[in-house]
Amino acid sequence: MYKKHAACLGLLVGLLLPVSLLANQQATQDALREAFSGHATACTAALPAVALQAPGLLHEFYAQRQFVPLWQDAGRRLDLLHELQQLADDGLDLTPYQLSLLQAQLQRQADSQAEACAELLASHSYLLALQHLYQGRLPLEQRESLWRAESLPASTRPSLLSIAWQGLDKVANAFAAARPSQSHYLQLRRAYASLRQQSPAEWPLIEAGRLLKPGMHDPRIPILIQRLQADGYLPADTPSATLYSESVASAVRQFQQLHGLQDDAIIGADTLAALNQPFAARLEQLRANLERWRWLSAEMEPDLLLVDIAGGLLSYYQGGQLQWQGRTQVGRAVRQTPQLKSRVNRLTLNPTWTVPPTILREDKLPEIRRDIEFLARNDLQVLDQQGNLLEPYFIDWQRPGPIILRQAAGPRNPLGKLAIRFPNPFSVYLHDTPSQRLFEKSPRAFSSGCVRVEGILQLLPLLLDEAERAPLAARLDSGKTSQYNLRQPVTILMAYWTAAVDEQGRLILRKDIYARDAQLSARLRQAH
Structure with a gap:
């Protein structure tokens, strides 16, 4: 198919271009072939040696098109430059894409060798950018681990080269196809783009000390007011005072809600740490979570149970639409809930533990x-x-x-009335719990690794067809322990994000309960 396409392309070019230009194009094609010959060329100064390996991604990109130059049109190169510059809004460091060098090579080069090198540089940056959007910036061995069940169906996503070839007619389409399409990612990307345009705010630090509670007088309250004003939680004309007033407490509660903290207006260690987080650290947190979405975008399916570990939420999607959502309790830092993808295939009614x-x-x-x-x-x-x-x-x-x-089934059983099970090597599952009061806390890291779900019985009808519901409800009411295999297994993904955008478009920055953000941010900074 590609050889036929290349032959037709060559015939069309031959009809339209003067003989001298055809000769120049042929010379550039020959120079492109030569660049992959394994001999040192002038192109190695601009490209890493690994990029010029044959076979390899760049080599395959040209070989399937008979090494026809692809970036002769200045408009296409300008489009490429524009899309590469937009990667800053994805939280990606632009250094690997060599924008300055690409900019300098926008004009046609003096000889075929230089033209071939400019071609290869443009394609290398193009493919590298698509790869980073499609798979993530970090290599597999540097990512946070995700266990996948072997029984999961193979991915139906198009190949990276397919996206790259199809996007040559309109470069923006290729970047849009490679970029995660989930609204979670796109909203977080917009939030990051908006935030990075702001001037780095060096808000005042609030010193450690006793717990601050509404109604108290404390010399740190004026600094607290300044901090809340700097982030828009209090109006600029709020008077300075040492009294922790109700208006200040209301602003603190809102701050706590948007930082995944207990919204009690009590300023303890966690709230103080969030208030004192530097602006740069906030940007780093968003960059880390955008990277996590690039890793996990391929794992998302239209019908999905999604456990947001750090967010303490379980969401059920059908046809890509949210059908149900409930709060969860997840593993403590010493017994972490694992990241995994599997298939829910079995229910335990009135489980023993x-x-x-x-x-x-x-x-x-x-x-x-x-x-x-x-x-x-x-x-x-x-x-x-x-x-x-x-x-x-x-x-x-x-x-x-x-x-x-x-432990026998019953009201004191820690699994409650229902356990939702799926194959995994960690012995974790979703389950009911008698510890309902803990759902009012935030963050909710209380379990030994399994996921406790608030209102889990509300989810049960969504996992069953109509004929199954009444018989299963009777078995549940009997109080007897029994197993039930789902007729339609459902994919479950359990993953970790510490930043999100809520339904009102507000940025949520959560407590990093497993202390993963700093390590991921460090790896991203080192990945040039």
């Missing part, structure tokens, strides 16, 4: 050793590896051996 080995060792055994009645108070049974009941009083709890602790 088998205590995971880590929780058994670190949490339950110390309690049992202090008081063996802990087992009875919490409806915990002791079993051997074959599932046989054991008598707790006959066990040496200093060296209990390979036992299993299991």
Whole structure:
């Protein structure tokens, strides 16, 4: 197909161009072929040696078009320059795309060798930019890990080269096709673009000290007022005072809401850290999350259960439209909820709870050793590896051996009335919980890795067809433990973002509960 296209292109050029120009184009084609010969050329001064390897992405880009020059038109090169400059709004460092050198080579070069080098530089920058938008700036080994189930269907995304070839007629289309299309990314990109245009605000730092609560007098309150004014939470004419007034408290609550913090107007360590975050650090946080979206864009599907780990939210999409959303509780920093992609295929109704080995060792055994009645108070049974009941009083709890602790279904069971299960090596799942009051907290990192979901029973009808709902509701009401295999498995993605844009278009900067942003930002700064 591509050879036929190239032949037709050559015939058309031959009809339109004077003989001298045809000769120049042929010489440039020959120089392009020669650049991939493995011999040192003048082009290696502008291009990394790896880019000129054959086979390779750049080589394939030209080989499929018979090495016909692609950037002879000055208008196309100008379009390329414009799109490369827009990558700054994606939080990408423009250095690798060599804009200054491209700008200098906009005019036709004096000889075929120089023209070939200008061609290769333009294509290299073009392909590199598309690759960064399509797959992420960092190589796979430097990304935050994401476990994927082997049973997931293969990606149907077009290849990078397909996007690059199709976009040659209109370069902007190629960049739009490579850039993540999810509204989450595009809104975050707009927020970053707006923020980076602002003058870096060096707002006043608020010193550490006692907790600040509404109604208190404190010498730091005037600085707090200045800080809130600098970010638009208080009007500029708010009078300075040492009283922590209700109007200031209202502004602090709004600040806390937009920073994923408990909106109680109490200024403790977390709120103080967020207030004192430098402007540059805020930009870095957005850049890190734009990069995460570039990694994960390919994992998004129209029908999806999406767990936003740092955001403490579970969202269910059908046909790309949000159908349901609920708050979640996720793993503590010492027992983090993993990033993964799998398929929800099974429900446990009125589940029993088998205590995971880590929780058994670190949490339950110390309690049992202090008081063996802990087992009875919490409806915990002791079993051997074959599932046989054991008598707790006959066990040496200093060296209990390979036992299993299991809690019966019921109102005190930590899994509540429903567990939503999917294959993964971490033994995590979504589940109901009796710990409802914790959903009012923020951030909500309280679990041992599994995801507790508020109102999870509301999600159940969405996972079932109409004929399944009534029989399953009866089984749920029975109080008996049972398993149910979904007729239509649903993809689940659990991922980590610390920045988002809400329904009102407001930027949300969350607490980095797993302390990942700084490391990712450092890697992005080093990736030139």
